[in-house]
Amino acid sequence: MTTPNELTPAMRQYMQAKKDLPEKTILLFRMGDFYELFFEDAKTAAPLMDIVLTARAGVPMCGVPYHAMRGYIAKILDGGYKVAIAEQLEDPKLAKGLVKRDITEIITPGTVLEDNLLHASQSHFIVSVMPGKERFGVAMLDLSTGDFRVSEAANASALETELHRLKPAECITPDSNLNSWRQQGFPDFPASISWTGVDDWHFDQQMAYDSLCRHFAVASLDGFGCRALPLAVAAAGALLHYVTNNLRRDASHITSMSSYQTDDGMILDRISQRNLELVEPIFADNKGNTLLSVLDETITPMGARLLREWLLRPLRDRLAINDRLDAVENLSQAPMFLAEMRELLGTVRDLERLITRINLGSANARDLQSLRYSLEQLPGLQAVLAEATAPLLIGQRQALTALPELTDLIARAIVDEPPLAIKEGGIIREGYNDELDVLRRASSEGKDWIASYQAKEQERTGIKSLKVRFNKVFGYFIEVTKTNLDMVPADYMRKQTIVNAERYITPELKEIEDKVLGADEKSTALEYELFQDLRVKICAYTSAIQRNARALAVIDCLASLAEVAGRHQYIRPEVCDEPVLDIRDGRHPVLDARLTEEPFVPNDVHLDARRDQLAIITGPNMAGKSTYIRQVALLTLMAQIGSFIPASKALIGITDRIFTRVGAADDISRGQSTFMVEMVETANILNHATPASLIILDEIGRGTSTFDGLSLAWAVAEYLHDTPAVKARTLFATHYHELTDLAVTKTGVRNYNVLITEQGERISFMRKIVPGAADKSYGIHVARLAGLPRDVIRRAGEVLANLENNEYEEEGKPKLAQSKRKKPKDNPDQPLLFNL
Numbered sequence: 001m002t003t004p005n006e007l008t009p010a011m012r013q014y015m016q017a018k019k020d021l022p023e024k025t026i027l028l029f030r031m032g033d034f035y036e037l038f039f040e041d042a043k044t045a046a047p048l049m050d051i052v053l054t055a056r057a058g059v060p061m062c063g064v065p066y067h068a069m070r071g072y073i074a075k076i077l078d079g080g081y082k083v084a085i086a087e088q089l090e091d092p093k094l095a096k097g098l099v100k101r102d103i104t105e106i107i108t109p110g111t112v113l114e115d116n117l118l119h120a121s122q123s124h125f126i127v128s129v130m131p132g133k134e135r136f137g138v139a140m141l142d143l144s145t146g147d148f149r150v151s152e153a154a155n156a157s158a159l160e161t162e163l164h165r166l167k168p169a170e171c172i173t174p175d176s177n178l179n180s181w182r183q184q185g186f187p188d189f190p191a192s193i194s195w196t197g198v199d200d201w202h203f204d205q206q207m208a209y210d211s212l213c214r215h216f217a218v219a220s221l222d223g224f225g226c227r228a229l230p231l232a233v234a235a236a237g238a239l240l241h242y243v244t245n246n247l248r249r250d251a252s253h254i255t256s257m258s259s260y261q262t263d264d265g266m267i268l269d270r271i272s273q274r275n276l277e278l279v280e281p282i283f284a285d286n287k288g289n290t291l292l293s294v295l296d297e298t299i300t301p302m303g304a305r306l307l308r309e310w311l312l313r314p315l316r317d318r319l320a321i322n323d324r325l326d327a328v329e330n331l332s333q334a335p336m337f338l339a340e341m342r343e344l345l346g347t348v349r350d351l352e353r354l355i356t357r358i359n360l361g362s363a364n365a366r367d368l369q370s371l372r373y374s375l376e377q378l379p380g381l382q383a384v385l386a387e388a389t390a391p392l393l394i395g396q397r398q399a400l401t402a403l404p405e406l407t408d409l410i411a412r413a414i415v416d417e418p419p420l421a422i423k424e425g426g427i428i429r430e431g432y433n434d435e436l437d438v439l440r441r442a443s444s445e446g447k448d449w450i451a452s453y454q455a456k457e458q459e460r461t462g463i464k465s466l467k468v469r470f471n472k473v474f475g476y477f478i479e480v481t482k483t484n485l486d487m488v489p490a491d492y493m494r495k496q497t498i499v500n501a502e503r504y505i506t507p508e509l510k511e512i513e514d515k516v517l518g519a520d521e522k523s524t525a526l527e528y529e530l531f532q533d534l535r536v537k538i539c540a541y542t543s544a545i546q547r548n549a550r551a552l553a554v555i556d557c558l559a560s561l562a563e564v565a566g567r568h569q570y571i572r573p574e575v576c577d578e579p580v581l582d583i584r585d586g587r588h589p590v591l592d593a594r595l596t597e598e599p600f601v602p603n604d605v606h607l608d609a610r611r612d613q614l615a616i617i618t619g620p621n622m623a624g625k626s627t628y629i630r631q632v633a634l635l636t637l638m639a640q641i642g643s644f645i646p647a648s649k650a651l652i653g654i655t656d657r658i659f660t661r662v663g664a665a666d667d668i669s670r671g672q673s674t675f676m677v678e679m680v681e682t683a684n685i686l687n688h689a690t691p692a693s694l695i696i697l698d699e700i701g702r703g704t705s706t707f708d709g710l711s712l713a714w715a716v717a718e719y720l721h722d723t724p725a726v727k728a729r730t731l732f733a734t735h736y737h738e739l740t741d742l743a744v745t746k747t748g749v750r751n752y753n754v755l756i757t758e759q760g761e762r763i764s765f766m767r768k769i770v771p772g773a774a775d776k777s778y779g780i781h782v783a784r785l786a787g788l789p790r791d792v793i794r795r796a797g798e799v800l801a802n803l804e805n806n807e808y809e810e811e812g813k814p815k816l817a818q819s820k821r822k823k824p825k826d827n828p829d830q831p832l833l834f835n836l
């Protein structure tokens with residue numbers, strides 16, 4: 001084992017860098033053209049990175065070439081580690097003694113900026129959570145865009161919902177809080193979050209407040225709407241400190257912070273988000289099944305990210321919803337205007353991530369050109385938007401600022417098609433810088449001279465095949481093939497022998513070469529300097545560019561909604577604050593958009609929490625019950641994001657929360673039984689629904705015995721109907737026909753069924769929801785369609801007949817054979833329902 005005293009100076013430097021790193025951090029230490037890893041880090045990371053572990057002087061080590069390093073970051077992060085990068089802080093050629101090295105950044109799952117680890121259409125948040133007595137302060141930062149927001153969640157369940165919506169890769173929280181969660185069990189947060197505990201004092205309110213003020217160069221945070229959000233400020237201050245100090249990341253592109261209330265939008269908890277397949281399908285291979293996949297016709301990455309956010313956070317304020325609907329209507333009514341706008345958006349690149357890269361110094365010349373082409377669309381967009389009449393569109397037009405001085409500057413500075421590399425020249429346009437032009441002229445005149453020198457020497461020596469060539473080792477040289485060596489003049493100096501030729505130099509060739517190469521080297525260095533200068537100049541426009549990006553995102557989202565509305569013949573819904581839902585000829589947006597052989601059959605819905613509150617929907621399997629109730633939830637949600645909807649007419653009372661209890665995907669991974677999950681979800685609904693909510697229940701109690709299930713379903717329906725505090729609009733699809741009896745005694749219960757036509761043994765699904773209870777279950781018909789053996793179908797028919805005729809054994813069990821008909825007497829297990 002090597003002791004510290006035996007370490008080389010570079011190794012001691014390595015140990016020093018390693019000393020201050022947080023736990024579970026792998027250090028990549030730059031040494032020349034490689035990033036090297038040593039000791040335990042090498043042993044841990046080599047298999048993760050899939051590279052060979054070697055040893056030098058007994059020290060385990062491995063390494064990757066500097067240019068490939070970024071590609072390995074994901075592999076280390078995936079292994080559950082952070083990545084620290086130690087760079088050389090001076091040019092090794094100029095260093096006197098040991099090259100200075102230090103940690104320049106620490107990369108964690110929530111703070112990656114590598115393109116291959118980011119989704120263009122999704123934000124990538126690191127979140128900070130500060131617990132209060134009951135409330136939680138929440139701050140979130142997307143380092144790739146500079147998007148920084150704060151909020152407070154009213155309680156643990158609101159925090160859960162918020163984290164499921166944001167899906168952060170990483171969260172920080174005070175050490176003490178993380179420890180208590182670890183001891184008492186975590187709330188229901190997404191399992192994918194990597195949690196980091198941070199010293200409690202970073203969350204000190206005053207310190208956080210002061211450091212935020214310092215960062216934004218303001219005297220108060222009131223301008224960011226943070227006056228009444230002390231916990232949020234603490235979370236935000238700690239987050240900024242963590243990113244800039246602990247991770248040593250550059251935060252110059254974080255130019256503002258915004259605040260929002262977690263409960264001013266419609267609440268969509270984890271379960272509804274999943275069941276309604278809003279942004280992710282329940283089964284991963286059904287990508288086209290999500291509502292987002294139908295509504296997302298955005299053109300820019302900023303628009304795609306914002307639309308996703310709109311979908312997961314529908315509005316609740318009628319005026320705000322109408323603002324969006326007005327804008328969508330305005331665009332829908334002017335297809336030319338819409339098309340022109342979308343065409344202009346087609347040239348706009350990811351402005352938010354571009355300006356971040358420019359700020360962080362990782363942008364190349366092509367990024368600057370992309371920025372220029374994107375910004376050059378703004379005057380055109382402003383001109384087109386001058387036609388807009390909807391206030392939201394007018395507002396966005398006013399928020400757009402064309403930056404002609406900046407686009408001109410980039411246009412003058414950068415060539416049309418610059419290379420990817422930024423240190424090898426070829427980037428700066430002629431005429432931008434006099435000194436550069438002079439150097440280039442010297443180089444090109446020299447090169448011309450060299451070109452003519454070849455012809456001159458051919459003439460002088462009479463060697464037709466004489467060539468003037470160049471390589472990096474010898475510079476310029478004259479090459480003569482072996483057959484012509486007798487004609488080589490005396491003044492040629494031999495430099496190298498190769499297989500078929502000899503290479504020579506001459507004093508005059510070397511003299512010109514010095515000029516050419518000197519000029520080339522200088523001009524490349526100057527180009528890099530000019531590029532850096534330009535980058536700094538562009539950084540001054542960061543917040544103006546970010547404002548433009550936000551306005552463009554809104555425009556893109558509205559245009560996407562208008563485009564989809566036109567494509568699928570949607571109509572504008574009317575929204576109101578009363579707890580009603582009146583939709584004519586509604587269609588399921590996802591099934592409707594997908595072209596299938598069976599045309600989609602539209603259906604109505606009429607619900608009013610004050611009168612027709614609870615609809616019980618019965619009907620055979622496969623009839624379309626689930627589709628129908630999900631459709632109602634989706635149409636309500638669409639209306640509240642400001643989208644038009646597939647229907648012929650709609651009045652939508654604004655909903656505070658959509659609850660779903662749907663059997664499809666039970667969470668076995670959470671270690672709960674199907675029935676337990678079902679009951680937990682039902683409890684959540686009964687405990688949180690309000691008269692402004694919308695509840696869709698697809699069968700309750702299926703996971704237990706029939707009688708238990710039926711009794712629970714019955715009691716749940718009664719509770720929803722009878723309890724004033726939870727009297728929400730409810731759609732209840734069920735196979736328990738007994739539930740249809742509720743309509744007899746409960747004034748707010750309505751029965752519906754899905755129309756079926758029967759021809760002999762065959763049934764046809766009409767997909768039409770009609771008033772009244774279904775009279776038969778038809779489960780056995782569907783089983784026949786599914787190909788169950790004939791004997792099983794016949795036997796099931798017999799048993800069904802027994803059951804339907806209440807034929808029971810003495811002890812009250814259904815008699816599963818043809819037998820004398822007898823009803824059980826005085827059996828306490830026999831549910832009351834059958835006697836109703």
Ligand SMILES: Nc1ncnc2c1ncn2[C@@H]1O[C@H](COP(=O)(O)OP(=O)(O)OP(=O)(O)O)[C@@H](O)[C@H]1O
Pocket residue numbers: 591598599600601602603619620621622623624625626627628767768
């Ligand atoms: N209105 C409709 N128009 C056209 N096709 C429909 C309609 N509603 C449903 N379908 C089709 O019928 C299929 C079955 O619908 P769904 O799953 O909603 O039935 P269900 O009654 O809930 O069945 P189960 O009780 O077995 O869960 C759907 O996959 C869909 O393709």
